[in-house]
Amino acid sequence: MSRTVQATCPLCEACCGLLFTVEGGGVTRIRGDRDDPLSRGYMCAKGAALPELHEDPDRLRRPLRRTARGWEELDWSTALDLAADGLRAVKQARGPDAVAVYRGNPNAHNLGLLLFGHGVIRALGTRNVYSPTSMDQLPHMLVALRMYGHQLLMPVPDLDRTDFLLVVGANPLASNGSAMTSPAVGQRLRAIQRRGGRVVVIDPRRTRTAERADQHLFIRPGRDALLLAAMLQVIFAEGLERPGRLGAFVDGLDAVRAAVVPFTPSRVAGPTGITAETIVALARELAAAETAVVYGRIGTSVQAHGVTCQWLIQLLNLVTGNLDRPGGLMFTSPAVDPLGILRLSEPGTVGQWRSRVQGLPEFCGELPVAVLGEEIRTPGEGQVRALLTVAGNPALSMPGGPALDRALAGLDFMVSVDLYLNETTRHADIILPPLSPLEREHFDLVFNILAIRNVAKWSAPVLTPPAGALGDWEILSGLHRRLAEGRRQRAMAALLGRLGPRRLLALALQIEARGAGLLPFSGRLTFRRLEAAVHGVDLGPLEPRLPARLRTVEKRIDAAPAGFIADLARLDPFRQPSAAEGLDLQLIGRRSLLSNNSWMHNLPRLMAGADRCTLLMHPVDAAARGLSNGGLARVRSAYGVVEVPVEVTDAVMPGVVSLPHGFGHDHEGTRLSVAAARPGVNVNRLIDPRAIDPVGTTSVLTGTAVAVSALGRGRLSSSRRGHRA
Ligand SMILES: Nc1nc2c(c(=O)[nH]1)N[C@H]1C(S)=C(S)[C@@H](COP(=O)(O)OP(=O)(O)OC[C@H]3O[C@@H](n4cnc5c(=O)[nH]c(N)nc54)[C@H](O)[C@@H]3O)O[C@H]1N2
Ligand SMILES: Nc1nc2c(c(=O)[nH]1)N[C@H]1C(S)=C(S)[C@@H](COP(=O)(O)OP(=O)(O)OC[C@H]3O[C@@H](n4cnc5c(=O)[nH]c(N)nc54)[C@H](O)[C@@H]3O)O[C@H]1N2
Ligand code: SF4
Ligand SMILES: [Mo]
Numbered sequence: 001m002s003r004t005v006q007a008t009c010p011l012c013e014a015c016c017g018l019l020f021t022v023e024g025g026g027v028t029r030i031r032g033d034r035d036d037p038l039s040r041g042y043m044c045a046k047g048a049a050l051p052e053l054h055e056d057p058d059r060l061r062r063p064l065r066r067t068a069r070g071w072e073e074l075d076w077s078t079a080l081d082l083a084a085d086g087l088r089a090v091k092q093a094r095g096p097d098a099v100a101v102y103r104g105n106p107n108a109h110n111l112g113l114l115l116f117g118h119g120v121i122r123a124l125g126t127r128n129v130y131s132p133t134s135m136d137q138l139p140h141m142l143v144a145l146r147m148y149g150h151q152l153l154m155p156v157p158d159l160d161r162t163d164f165l166l167v168v169g170a171n172p173l174a175s176n177g178s179a180m181t182s183p184a185v186g187q188r189l190r191a192i193q194r195r196g197g198r199v200v201v202i203d204p205r206r207t208r209t210a211e212r213a214d215q216h217l218f219i220r221p222g223r224d225a226l227l228l229a230a231m232l233q234v235i236f237a238e239g240l241e242r243p244g245r246l247g248a249f250v251d252g253l254d255a256v257r258a259a260v261v262p263f264t265p266s267r268v269a270g271p272t273g274i275t276a277e278t279i280v281a282l283a284r285e286l287a288a289a290e291t292a293v294v295y296g297r298i299g300t301s302v303q304a305h306g307v308t309c310q311w312l313i314q315l316l317n318l319v320t321g322n323l324d325r326p327g328g329l330m331f332t333s334p335a336v337d338p339l340g341i342l343r344l345s346e347p348g349t350v351g352q353w354r355s356r357v358q359g360l361p362e363f364c365g366e367l368p369v370a371v372l373g374e375e376i377r378t379p380g381e382g383q384v385r386a387l388l389t390v391a392g393n394p395a396l397s398m399p400g401g402p403a404l405d406r407a408l409a410g411l412d413f414m415v416s417v418d419l420y421l422n423e424t425t426r427h428a429d430i431i432l433p434p435l436s437p438l439e440r441e442h443f444d445l446v447f448n449i450l451a452i453r454n455v456a457k458w459s460a461p462v463l464t465p466p467a468g469a470l471g472d473w474e475i476l477s478g479l480h481r482r483l484a485e486g487r488r489q490r491a492m493a494a495l496l497g498r499l500g501p502r503r504l505l506a507l508a509l510q511i512e513a514r515g516a517g518l519l520p521f522s523g524r525l526t527f528r529r530l531e532a533a534v535h536g537v538d539l540g541p542l543e544p545r546l547p548a549r550l551r552t553v554e555k556r557i558d559a560a561p562a563g564f565i566a567d568l569a570r571l572d573p574f575r576q577p578s579a580a581e582g583l584d585l586q587l588i589g590r591r592s593l594l595s596n597n598s599w600m601h602n603l604p605r606l607m608a609g610a611d612r613c614t615l616l617m618h619p620v621d622a623a624a625r626g627l628s629n630g631g632l633a634r635v636r637s638a639y640g641v642v643e644v645p646v647e648v649t650d651a652v653m654p655g656v657v658s659l660p661h662g663f664g665h666d667h668e669g670t671r672l673s674v675a676a677a678r679p680g681v682n683v684n685r686l687i688d689p690r691a692i693d694p695v696g697t698t699s700v701l702t703g704t705a706v707a708v709s710a711l712g713r714g715r716l717s718s719s720r721r722g723h724r725a
Contacts, residue, residue: 006033006534007459008444009047010109010437011596014176014183015447016043017536018050020438020462027051027438027462037538038455042184044176045594045606050438052603054463058671059419060433061469071421074430076470076478083430084482086413090386091124097356100128100372100384104392105597107131108446111501112473113391115445119493120388120476123483127353127362128375128384132397134368135699136298139306140179141348141364142696143314146561149551151348151364152338152449153331155317156180157293158542159188159452161327163197164289166282168224168313169299173208174591178297181444181451186212197289200282202227202274203299204588205616205658206651217282218653221586222703223272224296225305226573227279228312229263230272234283235319236260241287244321249547252560256315259560259568271573273653287320291327299588302701305571306693311564318559323546330542331549334448335456335525336508339551347551356382360697368697370689373400376407386413390476395423396598396664399699401640401685405667417475420599421671423664434472439465443505443530456525457536458505473501567695583638583705585621587686588658598662601675613680614647616658617708622648625710632711635659637704639688642681643711657708659683661701 002023009016017036021029030051032043053059063079064071074082091099101121107113121129133141141151157165159182170178172185182188189199189212201210202219210216219227235241236257243250265276272279286292294316300309314323322328338345351361355371357378367375372394375384387408395405408414408427416425417432425431434440442459444451465471470478477497484493499507506527513526530537547555594606601607615633627633633646635657644659652658664682665675691700 002028005460005462007462008442008457008536009043009050010106010442011046011050011600012109012176013178013181013447013450014039014042014044014185015181015444015451016047016183017457018043018047022462025463027054033535035535036457037536038181038451038453039183042187046596046600049600049603049605052605053600054436054438056602058421058602058673059436060421060431060671063433064421064431066429076468079430079432080475080478080482083415083432084479086429087124087386087388087415088483090413094385095382096125097127097382098384099124099126099386099388100130100375101126102130102372102387102389102392102394104390104394104397105132106391110391110472111443111445111505112440112471113476115501115504116473116476116480116496117390119480119496120483123480123485123489123493124388127367129366130369130372131366132369132392133366134363134370134697135302135398135701137179137301138363138698139301139310139693139696142307142350143310145348145350146564147311147314147558149347149553150339152345153549153551154179154450155323155329155331156450156452156542157295158327158330159185159293160191160541162192162291162293163195163327164286164292165189165192165197165199166202166286166292166294167199167209167213168202168228168294168296168309169301170295170297171203171207171209171591173212174593175297176593179450180295181447189213198285204586204653204656205590217274217278220271220273221588221656222303222305223268224300224303225308225312225568225571226263226268227272227274228309228316229260229568229571230265230268230279231283231286232256232312232315232319233260233263234265234280235287235316238284240284241319242321243319244325246318246323246546246557249550249555250318250557250559252558253319255560255565259565263573268573286316291325292320292322293317293327293329295329299702302698303703304691304693304700305567306698307696308564308567308571311561315559318557324544326541326544331545332449332451332542333454333539333545335454335530335537335539336445336448336505336512338445338449339549341508341511356380360692363697368692368699369394369398370692370697370699372398373404373407373689376411385411387411388415388417389424389428390417391472393422393424393598395427396662396682396684399684399687399689399691399701401682401687404689417472420602422599423667423670426667426669432475434475435465435469438462439469440471441502453541454539455536456530456539457533458527458530563695582707583636584655585706585708586656587635587637587683587704587706588656588702589683590616590658590660592660595660595662601662601665602672604674607674607678611645611678611680613644613660613663615644615708616647616649616652618652618654618656619648619650620654621657621708622646625708627708627710633708634711635686635706635708637686637688637706640685642683642685644681657706
């Protein structure tokens with residue numbers, strides 16, 4: 001007997017609806033669900049690999065403890081006791097801040113981790129809380145907080161209705177869309193073109209998205225703020241601004257107008273690599289389009305002026321009248337609204353506390369990842385001596401490379417909640433492996449806030465979990481109950497544990513319903529209706545939400561937050577990015593459809609084919625260094641060195657090289673047999689954690705100055721092999 005189960009893919013922000021055929025306890029077939037209101041049948045190779053992830057013999061099934069004789073399996077209650085005892089011991093001996101918590105990217109895709117992570121952090125009482133936010137979307141959140149009054153008020157492109165899409169520093173055809181839940185984005189871009197619209201891409205690399213676009217412009221890495229400021233300058237200088245209905249709710253446009261005056265197209269042309277005429281034409285086209293969206297993603301966030309980029313992107317949408325209107329950049333109306341539910345979600349905070357060593361400010365309850373390594377290494381009161389990682393792989397994902405790896409190795413105690421024994425969790429004393437993604441229930445709390453259409457979907461587990469195994473939420477709930485202090489905390493931990501994610505979600509929907517009249521979907525979506533709609537509930541296209549949805553005190557948009565204006569004043573078009581002696585190239589990253597940051601490299605079907613961890617280099621640059629396709633190159637930055645094969649291609653602009661992140665699976669002591677066979681190198685060995693955007697404390701991961709030299713074909717020097725350990 002076979003049955004078909006509908007479920008949302010939890011791997012990336014596209015949140016595709018998938019159909020699983022289940023037979024004899026396993027998945028025998030998987031395909032895209034054509035009745036899903038958003039993904040309409042789309043599925044990528046990673047989704048198709050979910051059964052392989054489930055079956056992966058290297059995926060951990062039982063808790064592990066490190067011993068002198070190697071890893072030992074534990075039963076769950078012993079494992080949770082030992083984990084909690086170890087964390088508590090460090091807290092008691094060295095104070096709460098001595099225990100750090102790092103929650104990785106998959107937390108955002110996991111209902112249980114989202115609902116139960118906070119309790120553990122509260123119980124630990126630590127200020128050393130970290131996540132990839134500060135190497136990712138922090139600039140978007142800070143801009144949302146300052147302009148619209150809430151960190152989560154991040155408007156998304158109304159892709160299905162726009163006539164003109166300007167993509168800056170994003171490659172949705174590889175990433176499947178980010179800060180914009182829009183599955184099948186390739187089809188959606190094609191649809192823009194079919195209805196007579198245009199897609200333009202600004203990127204130092206001719207990506208798949210750029211190839212699909214009507215126009216692609218190379219830009220020098222890290223120079224987007226200049227381009228965006230110049231576009232605004234043209235719009236103001238030519239009197240093209242028309243903020244429309246929202247004009248009455250905006251403060252500070254005159255300050256913006258004055259601040260962009262120096263950024264004329266002719267001044268920024270040289271530094272950006274885009275001609276003045278092209279910049280003027282782009283600004284005019286944006287202003288003239290019936291509807292338009294400027295959309296910028298990670299390429300414009302993880303640079304020295306990342307916040308300024310995201311701010312200027314909001315302004316371009318605003319002054320051309322495209323903010324909060326169909327076909328423009330719009331705010332969502334999620335069924336479970338974090339802004340609505342009893343105001344449970346904080347608007348956002350900056351600088352409530354500072355990091356001990358460098359004094360960098362907290363943002364929304366977290367410190368920047370840039371400081372984790374030094375907080376572990378630097379002795380003194382408040383030094384981090386224990387770490388809890390939850391679904392994260394900082395050993396590969398954070399800037400810092402070997403220094404960070406050594407810091408993790410030197411901790412007194414470490415616990416990891418993770419599916420694998422990988423580069424990070426190999427340092428743990430206790431590893432707590434959750435059920436596989438196919439064995440857990442799912443609802444998107446985060447990505448419904450960022451979806452290009454209002455949708456909601458409940459997914460029951462596809463497969464029945466093995467008896468006695470624990471899901472992510474049960475693991476965190478178990479830690480929470482053990483770590484909770486005082487009667488109130490203990491009672492809360494016990495209550496949450498009894499409810500579980502499913503009943504908490506049902507409760508959230510009930511609370512939404514009570515707010516009848518305040519929220520567009522109040523009372524319309526009960527948990528029963530949600531559960532019955534196995535393909536998902538379509539709540540319709542995005543609707544204008546301003547000014548009602550603003551969370552600023554006066555319910556007005558602040559177009560000119562002081563810190564942002566000041567950063568613009570610091571932007572000198574002619575200042576070269578600081579390049580130490582001989583570092584004459586700029587390094588950018590890239591993503592592949594077949595990767596998911598640093599994980600999923602252990603699945604044979606995703607690792608088949610050509611080596612993906614290669615250095616892309618322009619033919620002119622390669623020839624100048626005596627490098628050809630497949631030749632080995634030594635890449636050196638002011639911070640570190642890697643050795644990697646070269647792929648010569650004119651898809652990168654001259655002067656720019658590209659290396660993906662998430663590789664470097666050549667550490668001893670991992671259990672990743674497939675990944676370790678093709679380890680690649682860790683690009684973060686080249687990136688100095690001290691490189692940050694001072695406005696938003698986001699790590700600068702793009703535009704790193706590097707030198708590249710030839711090593712000869714097939715010759716690996718000892719420094720590549722030498723870092724096994
Ligand atoms: N398949 C797959 N999907 C993923 C992920 C994955 O690893 N694999 N990761 C997920 C995560 S965590 C995230 S945050 C999202 C990210 O989603 P995207 O932002 O779409 O990610 P990228 O594909 O890295 O695209 C960034 C683009 O910016 C360009 N770029 C680099 N530097 C600059 C610059 O200075 N200026 C400009 N204009 N462009 C620049 C790069 O060449 C690249 O094409 O993807 C998510 N989706
Ligand atoms: N140089 C450079 N560095 C980057 C980036 C870049 O573009 N360039 N991108 C940055 C970005 S945007 C991000 S988001 C970060 C990602 O950084 P991280 O979140 O630290 O890294 P991931 O590779 O996503 O690691 C996810 C971990 O979670 C585990 N895992 C997967 N699913 C589950 C689950 O359901 N439950 C549990 N408990 N564990 C699970 C995996 O085994 C893996 O160990 O990397 C950042 N680092
Ligand atoms: S695009 Fe993302 S959500 Fe869709 S199947 Fe692929 S990994 Fe899953
Ligand atoms: Mo990310």
